[in-house]
Amino acid sequence: MSETVSSEIRANVDAVVRRDGLRLSADDYDWLIKVAADLHDDLQPLRAEELRYTEMSVLFSAR
Amino acid sequence: MSSELPRSLSEAAEWLRARRISSRDLTQTLLARAKATQDSIGAFVAFTEESAVAAATRADEELASGVDRGPLQGIPIGIKDILATQDAPTTANSRVLDPAWGNRHDATSVRKLREAGAVILGKLALHEFAIGTPDRDSGLPFARNPWNPAHMPGGSSSGTGAAVAAGLIFGGLGTDTGGSIRGPAAYCGISGLKPTFGRVSKEGCVPLSFSLDHIGPMAHTVRDCALMLQVIAGDDPLDPCTASEAVPDYAAGLSGSVQGLRVGVPRQFFFDAPELKAEVLQAVENALADLQRAGVTLRDLSLPHAASARIAQRVIMLSEAYAYHRQDLIDRPELYGRHTRRQFLNGALYSSADYVQAQRLRSVIKAEVCQAMQDVDVLIAPTALGAAPEFETYDPDSMRRLPSFMSIWNLVGLPAASIPCGFSSAGLPIGMQIVGKAFDEGTVLRVGDAYQQLTDWHRRTPELTVVEPQLI
Numbered sequence: 303m304s305e306t307v308s309s310e311i312r313a314n315v316d317a318v319v320r321r322d323g324l325r326l327s328a329d330d331y332d333w334l335i336k337v338a339a340d341l342h343d344d345l346q347p348l349r350a351e352e353l354r355y356t357e358m359s360v361l362f363s364a365r
Numbered sequence: 366m367s368s369e370l371p372r373s374l375s376e377a378a379e380w381l382r383a384r385r386i387s388s389r390d391l392t393q394t395l396l397a398r399a400k401a402t403q404d405s406i407g408a409f410v411a412f413t414e415e416s417a418v419a420a421a422t423r424a425d426e427e428l429a430s431g432v433d434r435g436p437l438q439g440i441p442i443g444i445k446d447i448l449a450t451q452d453a454p455t456t457a458n459s460r461v462l463d464p465a466w467g468n469r470h471d472a473t474s475v476r477k478l479r480e481a482g483a484v485i486l487g488k489l490a491l492h493e494f495a496i497g498t499p500d501r502d503s504g505l506p507f508a509r510n511p512w513n514p515a516h517m518p519g520g521s522s523s524g525t526g527a528a529v530a531a532g533l534i535f536g537g538l539g540t541d542t543g544g545s546i547r548g549p550a551a552y553c554g555i556s557g558l559k560p561t562f563g564r565v566s567k568e569g570c571v572p573l574s575f576s577l578d579h580i581g582p583m584a585h586t587v588r589d590c591a592l593m594l595q596v597i598a599g600d601d602p603l604d605p606c607t608a609s610e611a612v613p614d615y616a617a618g619l620s621g622s623v624q625g626l627r628v629g630v631p632r633q634f635f636f637d638a639p640e641l642k643a644e645v646l647q648a649v650e651n652a653l654a655d656l657q658r659a660g661v662t663l664r665d666l667s668l669p670h671a672a673s674a675r676i677a678q679r680v681i682m683l684s685e686a687y688a689y690h691r692q693d694l695i696d697r698p699e700l701y702g703r704h705t706r707r708q709f710l711n712g713a714l715y716s717s718a719d720y721v722q723a724q725r726l727r728s729v730i731k732a733e734v735c736q737a738m739q740d741v742d743v744l745i746a747p748t749a750l751g752a753a754p755e756f757e758t759y760d761p762d763s764m765r766r767l768p769s770f771m772s773i774w775n776l777v778g779l780p781a782a783s784i785p786c787g788f789s790s791a792g793l794p795i796g797m798q799i800v801g802k803a804f805d806e807g808t809v810l811r812v813g814d815a816y817q818q819l820t821d822w823h824r825r826t827p828e829l830t831v832v833e834p835q836l837i
Contacts, residue, residue: 334707
């Protein structure tokens with residue numbers, strides 16, 4: 303991971319923490335940074351082109 | 366369970382009606398056994414002895430006077446401590462939950478079980494808020510696997526799985542948001558059913574994820590699960606997610622025959638994942654061959670988005686959980702166990718667009734599964750990648766990257782059971798899933814029951830052992 307990406311990830315996590323007023327221990331913060339670093343890859347299936355014309359239901363039903 | 370006691374819920378119901386044993390004796394025997402195994406198995410977080418003995422006495426009196434409420438009458442069961450009960454506090458195995466939560470009323474599913482005459486022995490252990498991981502440092506109690514207490518019972522319905530397997534109850538309620546009924550059922554060698562979303566009321570259950578949570582039965586046999594589902598299923602004005610679908614007579618549908626049924630086998634992902642242990646694959650293949658000999662037709666089918674289901678399920682689950690827990694995470698994060706807190710904090714990283722995209726992917730996968738199931742009656746797949754892991758070597762962080770064969774069925778809301786289909790070389794149970802169409806639990810139960818009439822995996826019981834707590 304490049305230093306730039308790393309700073310960007312850190313800035314994003316810091317923004318979330320500030321937004322919600324979370325109080326994180328140093329260990330939890332480091333853990334969250336690690337999760338955030340994987341986020342781009344993890345969420346790839348949610349960026350799929352085929353979702354462009356797909357709707358979502360507000361109240362889920364198995365039918 | 367020892368030879369002087371019935372081996373299943375169904376058998377216990379027969380014994381009670383034949384006056385071979387009283388509910389009161391059964392209740393007191395199992396309570397004593399449960400207490401004696403608390404140090405080694407730790408399946409319970411609270412006992413409700415007084416109300417249990419009273420309920421058992423009432424069941425004996427009613428049966429003696431000809432009042433028969435059905436097969437659950439007088440049967441000792443347990444409730445996962447995430448469901449509200451009137452006779453014990455609900456903790457979700459957490460220091461965070463308000464002790465007044467549930468206000469000492471019975472959740473709808475619990476109320477229905479009591480009305481059917483079931484005897485509730487107590488509240489069962491779980492992973493914190495149905496998502497944490499057993500962790501000595503958290504100070505929170507956790508259950509162990511009766512087949513080998515150095516191994517995990519699975520989660521989050523760990524206490525229900527362990528208690529049924531150890532013969533401490535004949536059945537119990539679990540909850541399932543990504544596999545929390547089916548995982549413990551597989552690891553503990555019992556049967557468990559996650560019903561269709563909307564089949565069983567979630568009222569009175571501490572939510573983990575509003576649109577993924579399910580409540581269902583766990584017991585020794587599929588037949589026992591059918592008897593429990595019969596009681597807890599149905600529309601509930603207190604839960605807007607429940608459906609007004611008719612509830613069929615599940616036990617009547619257990620014909621023992623699978624002749625002519627079509628079983629879909631999703632080879633891609635579920636059978637070829639590199640992480641899938643060879644002995645699990647072999648056990649499920651053997652089960653498919655058994656069913657084929659019994660008259661089913663096997664059809665390979667494809668679910669191209671199956672591997673992506675996990676991320677959609679995870680984004681939805683953790684976003685909904687974060688919404689529920691955000692204020693407590695701000696006010697008193699230190700009260701959560703470390704793993705629980707981190708899972709919930711993960712939810713803060715997802716954006717609203719991520720959540721909507723996950724719901725849209727859910728729609729795609731649901732349509733794909735419905736299409737694939739048009740030509741089959743059920744699907745069969747492994748439940749887990751392997752047998753129960755050891756506590757010492759378990760790494761919750763690495764789990765995030767492993768494939769899940771269970772969470773997709775929460776995402777699409779279809780009924781899915783896990784039943785025992787073999788044992789590992791280490792002597793630990795292996796489970797397989799039977800997945801049905803929406804609100805067709807009947808066919809899932811029929812296939813599972815027929816398989817259990819062909820095999821004896823579900824009849825095997827662990828020798829209970831006691832280990833020193835410091836080993837775990």
